Amino acid sequence: xxxxxxxxxxxxxxxxxxxxxGHGGMGSIYLAxxxxxxxxxxALKEVEHDRTLPGEVVQQAxxxxxxxxxVLARLDHxxxxxxxxxxxxxxxxxxxxDFVPGNDLRTLMMEARQRGEYLSETEVLxxxxxxxxxxxxxxxxxxxxxxxxxxxSNLKVTPSGLIKLVDFGLVKILASEEMTITILxxxxxxxxxxxxxYGGDTGHTDRRSDIYAFGATxxxxxxxxxxxxxxxxxxxxxxxxxxxxxxPEISMRTEKAILWAMNLHPDERPQxxxxxxxxxxxxxxxxxxxxxKSQPPTLxxxxxxxxxxILLLVAAALLxxxxxxxxxx
Numbered sequence: 084x085x086x087x088x089x090x091x092x093x094x095x096x097x098x099x100x101x102x103x104x105g106h107g108g109m110g111s112i113y114l115a116x117x118x119x120x121x122x123x124x125x126a127l128k129e130v131e132h133d134r135t136l137p138g139e140v141v142q143q144a145x146x147x148x149x150x151x152x153x154v155l156a157r158l159d160h161x162x163x164x165x166x167x168x169x170x171x172x173x174x175x176x177x178x179x180x181d182f183v184p185g186n187d188l189r190t191l192m193m194e195a196r197q198r199g200e201y202l203s204e205t206e207v208l209x210x211x212x213x214x215x216x217x218x219x220x221x222x223x224x225x226x227x228x229x230x231x232x233x234x235x236s237n238l239k240v241t242p243s244g245l246i247k248l249v250d251f252g253l254v255k256i257l258a259s260e261e262m263t264i265t266i267l268x269x270x271x272x273x274x275x276x277x278x279x280x281y282g283g284d285t286g287h288t289d290r291r292s293d294i295y296a297f298g299a300t301x302x303x304x305x306x307x308x309x310x311x312x313x314x315x316x317x318x319x320x321x322x323x324x325x326x327x328x329x330x331p332e333i334s335m336r337t338e339k340a341i342l343w344a345m346n347l348h349p350d351e352r353p354q355x356x357x358x359x360x361x362x363x364x365x366x367x368x369x370x371x372x373x374x375x376k377s378q379p380p381t382l383x384x385x386x387x388x389x390x391x392x393i394l395l396l397v398a399a400a401l402l403x404x405x406x407x408x409x410x411x412x
Contacts (some may be wrong), residue, residue: 162217189235233296298344
């Protein structure tokens, strides 16, 4: 792994390093101050290719990084951090993105687990709706763009409740002939990686690969348990525990949608992100809520709870009965 940059170091007379905020196999991610735009902070993703590779291979990889970073810089979506710059210094390449404040979903899930609780299904589905927006936008680009590393720690929720799909480290651009071209070498995180992605660049990945990882991420968020790896499921398919066996509060609809997305064969998954969204939430549009702020229950939320609904109906029946007795007198 490359030697990390030091606090206070300035790149290109513009980006002043504050601290490391993440690590990858090919470099670090830094929080930096933009000296040209006072008050703006950004995230710098560092990439240094394997020096043991032949020189021409490294150069091809670097050319490809810069070429496809241009594509990422054109993306503009509220649930994606904006890529504002990219450059090279010596053997290292850098991608400059908006810094996203807030916690990642893995942190929120672990905090809930420590409290002996599960994340609210309503909250998770609200996040899922935003994630689907981001993936739909990427998948509908020409050519389509795959993320290939969707997981709880790559999803951050801002203080206003907005979800951001971060870390473009394994993004792929799909060429017209449907072959994938890697921006940065990598295979994703095993817990959320579909079988077809285990082959690295020799495997065929498409939109359905992101859908698998999306489903596996929701499985983890709603159960506090990591999903079984695809390779293990291939050998022992009976070992996958259904989400409702872990968390009975999950609705059957959500469970069915997640298991559909997590099918091992791509043809047995939702064929696009919109089909998966409809399976999860249909025409319901979940609200975006500020994080770390408890919301008073709405009438719809009260009516959706079985016990409260029964009590409300009993109360209404008693009220009607008392009115009838009053009128009868």
